[in-house]
Amino acid sequence: MDSKEVRNILETGLPQNTFSTPESCPYCEGREGETPPEIHAVRYPGTVPNSRGWRVRVVPHYQPVLQIQGEINNRGLNCYDLMNGIGAHEILIEHPEHAKDIPDYPHGHLVDVLTTMQSRIADLKNDLRFRYVLAYKNYDLSHGIPHAFSQIIATPITPGQVKDELINARQHYQIKERCIFCDIIRYELRSQDRVVADNGLFIAFSPFASQYPFEIWLLPQQHELFFERNAQLDALADILQQVLRRIKRVSGDRGYTMVLHNGPNIKVSQRRGYWKTIKMDFHWHLEIIPKIAWPLKYEPILGFAVNPVPSEMAAQILRESEV
């Protein structure tokens, strides 16, 4: 984007988002030609790529924030660090129909979505240029009903907050010889105060002193570093659907953000000869933040967060909602 384009956007405002109505949505079935060619799809037998007949479809982002081709070329510039914007940026279209979201999917369809996510993450981790694969979903109903999709971004660096989380989890492991997330799960299961759902294999709870109202963490109860290695997608689909239905019911259906906190691409570190205890010291999980407007709207400032709804109350309200 050049300086003139930037000035134009500042003066005339944003181009209208055309993704919010089925009439103009390039992610709806039948408009496969309007996206870049598909990378991966779950399809009915006898259908061909980039045509009708898919259930889940992955395409490159039409305006990727990172480019797939080239070398990273990590270098210094005076007191700063530079690298090329190399990476992958994919859109995982979750359903062929507009206006459907996770709470509406048939159970088996959500399993297809989760399997596709696993497959893309595992594939991107074969590329040794990428240290981390971000997977998240920003489902925002404030400007019409969008087509449900997730984003997958493979990055040549470990993003700052992931790094902090990995380092903190490792420090706990080094002192206690136990995973901090396993400790938390054990305590939450015993106390039950913040538990929203528990199906024996997964737990969903409102984390202690959560930063956001009705924030939810969802974890496998058995220790596991990598989301893409999880073999219990039936149970995951079950609890995820239950949690999002409760959130939808309670929050007035404004949408949510869901971020996968996953183990990094250890192939990169293994090749360089470090990273040993990794298998034990992190535990993948989903963090879900409902889009709830709230009178005391304090964005976290410098890491200081104000949440008017205690986690225990949020969990209780969610548990008592009908699903």
Next chain:
Amino acid sequence: MDSKEVRNILETGLPQNTFSTPESCPYCEGREGETPPEIHAVRYPGTVPNSRGWRVRVVPHYQPVLQIQGEINNRGLNCYDLMNGIGAHEILIEHPEHAKDIPDYPHGHLVDVLTTMQSRIADLKNDLRFRYVLAYKNYDLSHGIPHAFSQIIATPITPGQVKDELINARQHYQIKERCIFCDIIRYELRSQDRVVADNGLFIAFSPFASQYPFEIWLLPQQHELFFERNAQLDALADILQQVLRRIKRVSGDRGYTMVLHNGPNIKVSQRRGYWKTIKMDFHWHLEIIPKIAWPLKYEPILGFAVNPVPSEMAAQILRESEV
């Protein structure tokens, strides 16, 4: 707030904000009785507290997020840490008139505002329960024109991001025996690529690889740890007004967030006998983020940020704007 109130708010939506019109704004001159009694004010001679005749006024927040009275009582609860919500939460009302903001103030008035901020921070740091004093302003024009005010929150902990920034700056100092911010200032002055304003005593620039479009950092050019010790408020008012006028011109006047990154309350640490090199290893500054709507709206995810406007381009556009 009890569970029933929370359910009510979720069902019926938010109470209307009555602070956005002069008719119902408790911060306007003449409505001093509608706020809690003032803590501090800059007043014309002969006027009395909690009546007309003030230029700048500080009052407790009407719904404080922390309570001023009590002990912190730091304690553990199984694997978690707890402390009481002790602290101060104050509103610094910047001007007696509604709809005026920093770009409109007479120069001397802005100096009064800055002096008041210094005085409140210094006073709160005499309370050894408080490790940090947050000062920030969220000036949002998206729902009408608000009364301009800043918030001051004294906290019994150092907020997470402040801690990270202090630790990173200290690591640089330990290796180089130089302040990292002084290094950055020297480089930015030499290269000029990202400089927006420079009046000899202060510099404002768009930081290298900034996270947000048109983000600005404003620092004293001479090394200084504490905002409240700065004696050059004339020069600070000058550059702050210039920068905010440029932002207003360029961004279509949607408002901004401004956060003071300041040295912590070292009296707490000094009393406990640690914290030695502190004077050199941090450098107070303001971080300003204009509220610019943008087509590629990626919120930073896990610390990975996407900014479509390079810092160099943002600085050039701001430099070339009329003030």
